[in-house]
Amino acid sequence: MSTPTAAPAPRTPRFGVNYTPSRGWFHHWLDFDPDEVAADLDSVAALGLDHVRVFPLWPVFQPNRTLIRPRAVYDLVRLADAAAARGLDVGVDGLQGHLSSFDFLPAWTRTWHRRNLFTDPEVLSGQEEYLRTLAAALADRPNFLGMTVGNEIDQFSDDPHPNPDRITPAEAGAWLERMLAACEAGAPGRFHVHAEYDAAWYRDGHPFTLAHAARLGAATAVHSWVFNGTAQRHGRSGTATRHHAAYLVELSKAWADDPHRPVWLQEVGAPAPLVPPEHAAAFTEATLTAALDCEDLWGVTWWCSHDVSRDLADFPELEYSLGLLTNDRRVKPAGRALARTARQRPGRPAPRTTALVLDADDAARPPSRSACAPGGVFFEAWAALAGRGVRPAVVRAELAGDRTHLATRGIREVVTVADAR
Template identity: 75%
Template sequence: MPSAVRFGVNYTPSEGWFHHWLDFDLDSVRVDLDSIAALGLDHIRVFPLWPLFQPNRTLIRPRAVEQLVALADAAAERGLDVNVDGLQGHLSSFDFLPAWTQTWHRRNIFTDPDVVDAQAEYLRRLAGALADRPNFIGMTIGNEVNQFASGPHPDPDRITPEEASRWLVRLLAACEDGAPGRLHLHASYDAAWYQDDQPFAPEHSARLGGATAVHSWVFNGTAQRYGRTGVPTEHHAAYLVELSKAWADDPHRPVWLQEVGAPAPFIPAEHAAAFTEATIASVLDCPEVWGITWWCSHDVSRDLADFPELEYSLGLLTNDRRTKPAGESVARIIEQFRPMAPATRTTALVVDTTSGRSACAPGGLVFEAFARLTADGARPTTVLVDRATDPDHLAARGITEVLTPDQVLR
């Protein structure tokens, strides 16, 4: 764990969004990075578009890799570290899958041997190109790749949890082979924690890779159910951080809040700054947090069509690089932040997913009980039901009180 929590942002280029890779302009990128660094942030998460970097199964474009390295070097000049998501994959409601996995070449991106070999080589190549850069944090396999494995995706590549595990282990090993010793991980959206039939499971997130990544979006029913200032809404990110610890084998495994944002209209623009401050404050009260990486840096230009409405206004900065109120809040938090070690959370809520992970989702028993405890001033964490009576596990985590959801909600 670092001595202090890392503060970063998911980099969305102000000119051309992620299509900027088609007309890569390093000068424009540099100005974007200047505006990010001015907020006091220390890292960015970067998204190459997989079909542009690997347009054929056996072609990884050298020029695209050079541009990625140039972006990383420009970030280093501004004191920004870089994490790279490899398989894009899925971004802001759009899928970016290479033609050699689709239509006439349709094959499962998780289990087809040729596809997986190509993915492994691609991730190894990207990691290897950055391995000697001091500001390279490491690779994330891809952005929320679990959405391709199940509904509600309209055309999923269905797999079993065992197949998901094999895929993750293989690709994490490829990242490590390319850049040994870096922080390599994978990222799922919250279906991994909440959706009963999602093959990417909590165990995968909490046990594979160098850290647990959680992505917190309150448009998942949380803000709709509890309102923009409801305790479950303002503490949703902290809930996911603490929920993930139930499945971790390492009692001190780092957790990275890798995506969190203030989506309108669920969080109206005039309340985005307050939501940002409340969310970050609640997460900073969680032990073992590696970092908080806000989504996103710059608004999506209105010149680009067909995005869901909320995607246009998620930036800390406008499309012309002016700081928004939420960005001002983040800058102020960073300026005032001092390294700290949050007190151990000694009260644990029992997590029993025998009847399904939906118990952990908004409206579920675990979710409701966690919110009740938080509203009452407690600082809960979670523990799996089969570990709830294990004295060694509880002692390793500093847990002194164990409560079931039924006990709390009564």
Template identity: 50%
Template sequence: MSRPDITTPTNRDQRAAARKNPLRWGVNYTPSEGWFHSWQDFDADAVRADFESIAKLGLDHVRIFPLWPLLQPNRSLIRPAGIADVGRVVDAAAEFGLDVSVDGLQGHLSSFDFLPSWVTSWHRRNIYTDPQVVDAEAQLIVALAAEVTSRPNVLGMTLGNETNQFAVARHPEQQVTSPAEMGEWFATLLAAARKAWPTGMHQHSFDDNAWFVDSCPVTPRHATSLGDVTTVHSWVFVAVARLFPQGHPARTLFADYLVQLADAYSNDPTRPIWLQEIGAPHPAVPVEGAADFLEQSLRPVLDTPNLWGVTWWCSHDVSRKLADFPELEYSLGLLDSERRVKPGGQRLAELIAAEKTNPTAPVWRSTALSFDPGDEATGVGRSVADPSGALFPAWLELTASGQKPALVRASQRENSRYLAARGITDVRNISDAHSSTHSGCQD
């Protein structure tokens, strides 16, 4: 995927052209029967029934999550039957007009870790830095790519779901790595995907620690320079719901803030941004308010010129028959575990239909708040953007005044070509916003 130099005079036109293609609308696929454990007892008919219920909402793609230990139970064994099942899911999606993005190393899902036994316990090895492990991971990426690349309804591959989870300090069995080593890991696996699947849209994903936590080895530079798109995962229960009370606009503007942050960190103003995960987690979002939260969270981002698409989390509720999930996981679906459409699913279907009829026009945000992210190589200093800091409340204050502010790194505030490419004409300091939001918003 080629990208123009940001100094070219046509760059603003290219940013506009990024939205000439229709915005993509999708969902992260959580099987209604057996959750992701269903990969162990693959039932093509159940998958088809799930995809039929998804397609009826007007969605055009799904993101799927084959489990790493089932695909590669031994470092030198990739199960052909497991890889074939991934292809069968892609084929089932095609029957209902759905494109598919495939995740590779799964990894971590909904608080559960899925690591193969050959990197745990007595065989514990670092999944990011051990040469033999990384080589095996690359082989799995290649095997998955080889299986699906020729199918017409595949989009590309995400290396895995929030792969930084294992490297952060809060993980009970942290895999220690550095930003430099993490960058090498991403580059190695993305290169493997690209070689095996030259035409795919390939990327990596991460939680918002990458944007906010100085010690996280995945940095904003990794997020916005490696892979074909920048992925954004927006979850209000992590920090925003603790800092801002129910009904505060911070909760429904958080996704837009993350999208603008992703835009600000990229040196390429045309780089696509994929809102790859966003959900309405209970109790941060009341069950009866999920539909409103969905619409109020998505509408602000739709005018972002380089937004590739929105992929809601998730398709179907986790069944109450399954134990030990965090409570919020049982109610995140657009449909319940019986494939019945919930109010959030109905609201999303209505929003998609409206956008197809009358798409939101791209808007260049002429006003931007400047921030200093510190050392971009290591990520030390990025915490300035954390919701508990000064930047987010200042950005909210500008939004409350009727503006739609962008964000810009301090290193770029004098770069006239860069600012022009993004349509920014007015760069302000955090103090200029005269923020009073934060002091009165805490629970």
């Protein structure tokens, strides 16, 4: 089996939303209501968006290693068909995994049946069959984009998770390749990707690496959340905060073998109180403006569609207010801001002609990812350049003198961190 390869980014960026059901959140899979789903998708389509990312709950769909519930798969297909009726494409995340501070792992991987999620042969075969089954169920739907292996499942491999299944970078890479191959086997030629949270970019020693993120799958998926120290350090309107998503896009491009590999800004949102509700629309507009100024952006998928109901307990406070729409499907200011940008259908930007040199000699495992994190010397140098009106790209030191590479990316000038500061 082969893993999916990158395809060019679309001529104009895609605009979509991570679908959070307005009734019951992702627990809606337990008592799937097609009328409620239809009403939710009507409210999403009314914003002028073109796709949704949806999240089957892994324990609901595969409660036993050898039982993938046909009714759950049927409900997923019904959701995809309802989206198609409203002109919406669908991307499906498989291994959920982790959502909004809650872990959703099947019982056959935990406690008395505890086995490493990334290396145990029986767990791997179960995951493989699950991803293949979901992909195959949707393979004949024209509006099916493809699979994401799982939502930030890398967090189960390392600190700060309270009970991680530890692995090496080689084991992480082997797991990703096997899971992507399973997706490809189920639905050949679709847009299959994987997605990590920003530990892959920022945390020293994390087993999922920048090279994994930027080289495996049909595109690089980035998740941009400014509660990671960016907004705390730079404020809600600081350059680093407004450009954080663009920074991750450009950082990812430095690690891609293909200089024009598409990058999917798969999660980005306006988290309160760091971004107060009255400033969410301005943050949304500024984030979109900066991200859309990056070449090869496949699209933006905002987190999230609808607020989490206050009837549900124990979520972190910020999770209740991230929606573009309220729990009763009224459009919020951030939703109007995203809709305005989507209607404008912005074209492709010019190349970024200045690149900041990232001193990392080992292409597979950089010596210091923390330098790229908020407060790190590279992060702050990039933000300083952006604050002066420069449109900085990122190039690894080993390629900074490669004229062919620079020309392919349109880079005419390289600057060091010392120059930028």
